[in-house]
Amino acid sequence: MSDVCQWTVTLPPLWAIKPLKAVASYNVSNVDKIPAEDELPVRLCNYTDVYNNEFITPTLELMQTTATAHEIAKFRLQKNDIVITKDSESWDDIAIPALVTESADDLVCGYHLAIIRPEQDKILGRFLLRCLQARTIRLQFELAATGVTRFGLPKDEIGKLILPIPPLRIQKHIADSLDVETAQIDALIEEKERMLALLEDKRTSLVSRAVIRGPNLNILMKPSGLDWLGDIPAHWQVKRVKQLFAIRDERSETGDEELLTVSHITGVTPRSEKEVFMFKAEDMTGYKLCYPGDLVVNTLWAWMGAMGVASQHGIVSPDYHVYVSKGGLKPAYIEALCRSKPFVAEVIRHSKGVWSSRLRLYPEAFFDMRLPVPPLDEQDAIVTELTRERARTAELEISLYRSIALLKERRSALITAAVTGQLAPEAMSA
Numbered sequence: 001m002s003d004v005c006q007w008t009v010t011l012p013p014l015w016a017i018k019p020l021k022a023v024a025s026y027n028v029s030n031v032d033k034i035p036a037e038d039e040l041p042v043r044l045c046n047y048t049d050v051y052n053n054e055f056i057t058p059t060l061e062l063m064q065t066t067a068t069a070h071e072i073a074k075f076r077l078q079k080n081d082i083v084i085t086k087d088s089e090s091w092d093d094i095a096i097p098a099l100v101t102e103s104a105d106d107l108v109c110g111y112h113l114a115i116i117r118p119e120q121d122k123i124l125g126r127f128l129l130r131c132l133q134a135r136t137i138r139l140q141f142e143l144a145a146t147g148v149t150r151f152g153l154p155k156d157e158i159g160k161l162i163l164p165i166p167p168l169r170i171q172k173h174i175a176d177s178l179d180v181e182t183a184q185i186d187a188l189i190e191e192k193e194r195m196l197a198l199l200e201d202k203r204t205s206l207v208s209r210a211v212i213r214g215p216n217l218n219i220l221m222k223p224s225g226l227d228w229l230g231d232i233p234a235h236w237q238v239k240r241v242k243q244l245f246a247i248r249d250e251r252s253e254t255g256d257e258e259l260l261t262v263s264h265i266t267g268v269t270p271r272s273e274k275e276v277f278m279f280k281a282e283d284m285t286g287y288k289l290c291y292p293g294d295l296v297v298n299t300l301w302a303w304m305g306a307m308g309v310a311s312q313h314g315i316v317s318p319d320y321h322v323y324v325s326k327g328g329l330k331p332a333y334i335e336a337l338c339r340s341k342p343f344v345a346e347v348i349r350h351s352k353g354v355w356s357s358r359l360r361l362y363p364e365a366f367f368d369m370r371l372p373v374p375p376l377d378e379q380d381a382i383v384t385e386l387t388r389e390r391a392r393t394a395e396l397e398i399s400l401y402r403s404i405a406l407l408k409e410r411r412s413a414l415i416t417a418a419v420t421g422q423l424a425p426e427a428m429s430a
Contacts, residue, residue: 005162007136007420015166015421021159023122028086028155029075029109031067039066042108050083050098050113054129057101067108075115079103080125082116082132084141087152094153095141097132099125114158123165126175127419131163134416164420174418185411192400192407199393199400206389208340211333214374215381226370228346236374242367245323248294255284258314262298264344267308267335287315288322293331295323295338302361303351305344309335321363329371333379336386337371 008017020026033044043062053060056077067075077083081100088094100107109115118125131137144157166174213221214233221231224238232238259271268290290296290310298306299321309331316322325334337343350369351359374382417423 005140007164007416007422008162010420010422011164012166012421014170015164018163018165019159020116020161020163023163023165024082024116024118024128026114026116026155026158027074028114028158029111031071031075031108031110033063033065033110035066039068040072040106041065042067042072042106043104044108044110045077045083045113046110047085047087047112050085051093051096053098055101056083056098056107058104062107063110072106072108075109076105077103077107077109077115078117080118080120082118082125082128083109084114084116084132084153084158085112086114087112087150088145089150091142091145091147091151094145094151095132095138097129099129114153114155116158121168123163124168124171124175126179127171128163130175130178130415131419133412134419135412136416136420137161137163166421178415178418181414182411185407185414189404189407189411192404196397196400196404199397203389203393204339204341207336207386208342210382210386211337211340212342212372214378215385224372228342228349229372232372233374233378236372238370239328239373240367241369241371244326244328244371244373245295245367246326247363248288248290248322248324250289252285252287252289252315255287255315257287257289258312259284259287260290260296260310260312260314260316262296262301262306262308262316262320264301264305267338268296268310270312270314284315286318288318288320290314290316290322291324293325295325295334297321297323297361297366299360299362303344303348303359305338305347307338307347307361309338321361321366323366328373330376330379330383332383333374336383343371 011017031044033046042065044065044067045056046063049056049060049062077100079100079102083098083100085093085096116128118128140161141153141157144160145151145153212229212232214236216233220234222234224230224232226238229238260268261271262268291313292311294310296308296310296316297320299319300306325331329337346369347361347366348359350365351361352365353359414423
């Protein structure tokens with residue numbers, strides 16, 4: 001027997017083992033997001049709605065679009081349906097499930113998803129949801145997914161999934177128990193995530209205050225002349241970016257240097273340190289070189305704060321822009337400035353194009369921005385203050401992350417044990 005299905009060896013009496021196609025029907029949706037005048041209005045359940053929610057409820061804000069009468073008839077979601085992610089950039093994101101809690105005539109399943117409709121006299125939707133949340137069961141789907149940079153689950157493989165099938169009364173007992181237990185765990189996770197959000201808000205506020213007001217709160221201030229800056233210390237300067245930075249447009253002759261990426265969360269980091277399955281060019285000859293201390297701007301996502309200072313030599317996408325400081329601003333202060341909300345808001349104001357999906361920060365617009373320029377020793381003092389505060393809260397932050405991870409592991413283990421009959425055997429076989 002395959003190691004993937006070792007749980008089948010220890011199932012309690014009265015439990016059966018069946019393929020999904022024996023207890024449910026399934027279908028893969030091809031309904032796109034594009035509205036058409038000759039179609040009917042629908043609410044579309046999309047990939048992120050399933051990925052981010054355990055339950056598809058009437059209160060979810062779903063996309064308003066259109067679909068044909070045939071698509072609605074074929075892919076309309078009904079109460080107790082399970083919707084799973086069929087495609088993903090990561091194989092372990094395959095078959096993430098969500099349970100539909102209410103039927104609606106206009107509720108339709110979107111592209112990159114599959115609908116599983118349980119036969120209610122054989123398996124309950126609430127129990128099937130928990131089965132698909134059990135890693136030892138869903139692993140069958142993950143291994144069946146095909147692809148290299150993007151993974152997809154073939155339709156035929158859905159029906160082959162091996163499931164534990166206890167009597168219906170036991171399914172209901174397990175589903176009821178898990179609803180209670182997981183709700184308690186989820187409440188604890190939510191509280192710890194709220195504490196993390198408060199820490200992040202405090203840190204962001206401190207960064208924004210420090211880079212704009214400086215380390216000394218009791219100092220004479222003056223108007224900066226800029227709405228986003230407001231008042232700044234009277235001895236600080238304000239300069240245009242073109243006075244502070246120059247474009248670096250050196251290109252790699254081999255493409256063999258370390259490939260760096262830029263995000264709004266981590267700034268500039270080696271791509272090798274990230275778990276990503278995005279396209280990577282085979283030949284990176286001609287990619288832009290950057291050096292420690294250079295400011296790297298992800299032109300497409302700068303409006304989200306995707307810019308930062310390189311800490312090592314490497315190459316970046318030709319679509320990025322690389323800037324070298326002329327000496328007025330130190331790299332560590334520039335990095336802190338890039339993480340401040342007022343600065344990011346000003347980047348948005350200078351970006352060109354349609355909101356979000358088409359905004360770009362081009363050099364001419366960036367050079368037109370004006371930035372605060374504290375004395376160099378005060379830039380060091382600001383960075384020191386921010387580093388000290390980060391260290392002060394780091395232990396609490398690590399503890400919260402560790403606690404959340406343990407709670408999620410406990411939740412996953414509980415679900416797996418329950419649906420495979422390993423939890424309270426006397427109750428599961430009653």
